Amino acid sequence: MKKNILIAGSLLLTGCADITNNVAESFNNNLIAENRYQMILDGLQVTLIITLCATILGTLLGGLVCWMRMNRHKWLRHIASAYIDLMRGTPVLVLLMLMYYVLMAPIDATGIVVAIVTFALNTAAYISEMLRTSIQGIDRGQTEAGLALGYTQRQTFIRIILPQVVKAVMPVYQGEVISLLKGTSIVGYIAVNDMTRASDLIRSRTFDAFFPLIVTAIIYFLIAWLIGQLLTALLQRQRTKATAAAVMLTLSGLVAYVPSILTDAQATTADTTNAPPAIKALSGKRVGVIIGSIQDIAVSTMAPDADILRMTTTTDMMAALENGKVDVAGSESLTLIFNKELADKVDSVGAGLTPIPIGACFNQKNTELQQDFNSFLAEIRRDGTYLKIFDRWQKSDNPSAMDIPQQRGTGRTVRIATYPAMPPFNFINSGKPSGLEIDLLTEWANRRNWQLEFLVMDFAAQIPAVQTGKADMAMGAISITEERQKQVLFSNGYIESHIVLITRKNEASIITNPSYSSSTEHPTSPWPWMVAILVIAGSGGWFIVRRKRYSQRQPTTNALEQPKDEKEAVISIAHMKKSYGTFDVLRDINLDVHRGEVISVIGPSGTGKSTFLRCLNLLEQPTGGSILIGGKDILERNANVPLLRRRMGMVFQSFNLFNGMSVLDNICLAPMQLLGKTREEAEKRAQQLLEMVGLAERATAMPEQLSGGQKQRVAIARALAMEPEILLFDEPTSALDPTMVSEVLGVMTKLAREGMTMIVVTHEMRFARQVSSRVLFFADGVIYEDGTPDQLFDHPQRERTRQFIQQIHEMHFLIETKQFDWYAMTAQMEQFCLHYNLQRQQIFAVLHVIDETLAILGTHPNTRLTLAYSEQEDTLQFIVNSPHAVDSSLFSQESDDIAVTILRNFSRNIHVDGNTLRITIK
Known part of the structure; x- marks a missing residue:
């Protein structure tokens, strides 16, 4: 028994040791060998740059689109709506390719810049809708309260509405930024070496998916988590937490430089003495290659100074060459041999390297299938079938017109991983694989009475598919190299290929003559573009701040001058009208208000009482007439309306306290920003006002923690903090529970006794009778009767007034x-x-x-x-x-x-x- 336990333990330890050794070897091959971790770090830097710039630009553009979407001009709304629909309906990858190869091709922008612009455009559409929804969800009363305190429309939005919008939109915005971060993983399609592309490149060299992908996933998770922490901390004003998250993100972007500096300090110049002249000539050139291909390896090794753009497909690489994105494309002679149309459009130069055989690859344990395929290759070379197949495809002028190889087997199914991106060597025709390689495979299967199942995938995915058992074999222009032979079994070569360098027509001299420059050559650094983007974004922010500061400048004159004669009216209204279309709400209002008067406005609902009050404060623009304050008509175009409102406080029926601000901040905000008071001065006055209204102990409470009566008393204190000469009350008790009415009326009565000039729209007849110095009865949009409380309540002069009073x-x-x-x-x-x-x-x-x-x-x-x-x-x-x-x-x-x-x-x-x-x- 003990012996068996010892044997089992020994086997377990041996297995664990083998696993540990395999993991260590895999880690070394994927990340340590050839400093491959540096690829991940460089890719991380690119990912962060794209995410940061696209977020900033997308947010600014989203704000602009939101403004257009809510603009009063119909044509602007239509443009914004069409833009949003276009962005939401177009896949980001399609938009990215369209921008790279078509729309931004004339200006020859780098891939990073194209990625930034593309993701900014896409993100802006979603951010604009987030902002619009949040803005429309904020009660209109918040804006009216800000205007009534004396803010301009812009100041009201920036100081009061925008903080609420940011708070409401932040959870969704955070998700959008993180989605943008993850979405950048597709930029490899335009040859941008981001983090995901770096992972693909490592996998194409080592054919090991685990470590490159798991490391990439962990880094994406950490960056997304840090972004979430940063935005949450900014929203909650947690400076320490926000700073820590920002520092971590910054270090994540800069960490790529540390290994580079250390490596550069110790590095020796790459040995290129054995490199052919054509390869040496690629130094400083933009070279397009298929990621993981033999050309990629050759150029990376022998021309380290070349700017390599790694593409996913041959089609993309040729498009990049044609559009001037690259100067040279690394390809194989097979591409030109089998594609005459392409050969006529480009110039080619042999790389001068040894020919490389191309073969099919198999799992290292599947020697039986490998040997059978080798036997098949020998058969078709002996009986002449190979030459017939080769000539048929090589001499074809139109490969797409040729018949697709037809399978006739009914036996076992063999799964083939293939890369159909090299017509006519291997391509898709009418939705099915076709070409030389497919013809060879079909001939093999038909002779063995087998069936073939083709698994179409990227070039770099073929060998991993065989290694993991997803495919029985791979056959897609795979060159037989020493490193690949360590991973899989190869068949005998069924064709040989030479590495060739392709240029645009008549530009082969950039390889054969090093002093020759490409007609499209330009600096490849993306930094000038990114600096330009940041300058544009910074200019937009500076413009907003400058306009905001300009709008906050205090006027040099006081719009509410003291009347020279104490008997002179503080407010004089003459023939004021207000209409909505053909409906007249107010008709010919005439009224003088003197200092210290308490005027109650009563009357049936719908007679224009609240509209009258809002017209006084210009929350509603009168249709006609004049309103003189201090002898100046405030309806004139050059009237300083914000300053007027600062001197004429208003208390609303629905309280309109600022959400997200404490009671103290509600009261202190306007005096600090509009009257220039310090924080200490504003808080001292606020505490005095809270003491007066009986809410000193609720200074730190939030509006949602207050009862209706308490909210209204805070609203009164907020209005008083601006030191107004007149207070306007718009039905201040109508939204209150009856038990709370007395709280508010008590404060208003106290203000009346202290001599505050007040105009009160109310249904509280007891207050109107006991506190008012004058009572106005409104009916049909006019002042139907005006008198003292005794006159109006005890001896009304008109029948309609009498009916209402009684x-x-x-x-x-x-x-x-x-x-x-x-x-x-x-x-x-x-x-x-x-x-x-x-x-x-x-x-x-x-x-x-x-x-x-x-x-x-x-x-x-x-x-x-x-x-x-x-x-x-x-x-x-x-x-x-x-x-x-x-x-x-x-x-x-x-x-x-x-x-x-x-x-x-x-x-x-x-x-x-x-x-x-x-x-x-x-």
Whole structure:
């Protein structure tokens, strides 16, 4: 038993040691050998540059598109909408290729610049919609509150709206930036050596997918995590965390330089003495190659100073050559032998290297299939079939017109990894593989009665597909090299190829004559382009900041001058009108407001009261008339409206406190930015105002943590912080619970007693009667009647005013069964009293009257209870309509019933009329 355990343990340790050795060897081959980790670091730097520049440019462009999308000009909205639809409907890869090979080809921009512009254009479309949705989701009252404090439209957006937009959009924006980061992994299609491309290059050399891909995935994850941490910290104003994340991202971009510096310090010049002259001539040239191909390896080794652009397909490489993206393309003689059309369009120069055989490759364990294929190659060379196949494809003028090789086998299926990008050697025709290699494979399969399953893939993916068992063999222009023979088994060569260097027609001299320069040669560094992009972005930011500072400059004159005569009106309104289309909301308003007056504006709903107030503050632009303040007409074009608003505070029905700011910040913001107060001065005044409105202990609370009454008191304090001479109140209590109305009215009453000039639109008749110095009754868009509270409430001059003043408010409750909800009934009665701001003593009396009355009469089904309140007479009546006649003797003064005694103590008068009992409450 012990012996077996020892044997098992020994085997386990041996297995672990083998795994460790394999991992260590793989790590060394993929990352350490030939300093291949430097490829990853260089690629990381490119990825970060593209992400950073595209994010900045895309954000600025997204803001511009958002502005266009929300512009009042229809044509701008249509352009923005079309742009967004185009970007959202076009795959990024297609857009990237289109920009590289077509749209930006005339200016010969580098791949990095093309990638930045492409991703910026694509990202801008999504960012613009994020911003637009967030802006439209912010309550219009936030903007109106900022304007009412004296901010300009631009200042309101930047100081108040934009912070809320940023907070709302940041989670989605963060995801968009991270998506952009990950999306840059496709830039290899235009030969940009980003991090993913570096991973592909390593895999094409080592044919090991694990380490290059896992390292790339980890780096992408860490960078995305750091970006998320940075944006979150900026949003939450966590400076330390934001700085740490920014430093880490910066170091990630700079880390590529450290190994380069160390390597350069110790490096020796590459030995190119054995390199052929044609290869040496590539130094300093832009050379296009297929990633992982033998040309890639040859140029990288023998011409290290060449600017190598690694393409995925031959088609892309030829397009890059034609469009001037590269000066030379590294190819094989097979490409020119089999593609006569291409041979006529380009010049070619032999590289001067030894011919390289091309063969099929197999898994190292699949010697049987390899030997069978070698046997097949020998057969077709002996019987002349090989020469027939070769001549048929080599002499073809139109390979696409040739018949696709047809399979006839019915036996086993062999999976073939292939790279169909070298017509007519190997290409796709009508959706199916065709060409010389496919013809050879089909002949082999037909002779063996086998079936073939073609797996189409990139060149560099063929050998890994064989290694991992995804394919039984690979056959796609794979050159037989010493390094590749360590990874897979190769067949005998079925064709030989020479490395050739291809140039545009009549430009072969750039290889044969080193002093000759390409007609399209230019500096390859992307830095000038990136500097230009950053300058444009910086200029946009500078312009915005400059405009913002300009808009904040204090005017040299005070728009709200003191009247020379104390009897002179502070505000004088003459013939003011406001219309919406053909509908006149205000018609011929004439009014003088003197210092210290408290004017209440009352009237039915929809008569223009709130519109009148908003016109005074120019939140609504009057259609006609004049508004003189300090003798100056504020409706004139050169009137300083923001300064006017700073001197005329406004309190809104819906509070309009700034979201995301504490109570203290709500009050301090405008005085600091518009009045030039220091933080200490503004906070000291804010604390005094909070003390005045009874909210000193709530200075650090957020608006959502306050009750309605508290919010309105903070709004009053915010308006007072601007030291206004006039306060406008737009129905300040209509959005409040009745229990909170008294809180706000108490503050307003205190301000009135201190001499503040106030214009109040209200439905609180008690306040209008007891606090106002004047009352305006609005009807049909005009001031229907104007007078003192006594005149308007006790002796109205016009019938319509009298009807409004004497209106009686009623609340009804029907007792349907004896088991009715007593508590619901009393709660409704109490709520009714609170709504009309009745005193607690009156509410107490109402509840006692209801209790004792129903105790005397009983609760019979179909009994209707009514509580009526007259604002003009300030009286309360409790009315009972019984289904039966009410016995008046039950309420006689001689009654010794304790309930009757209590009832009379709370009643002024008790009257019985048939089925109706009417009690006037004290």
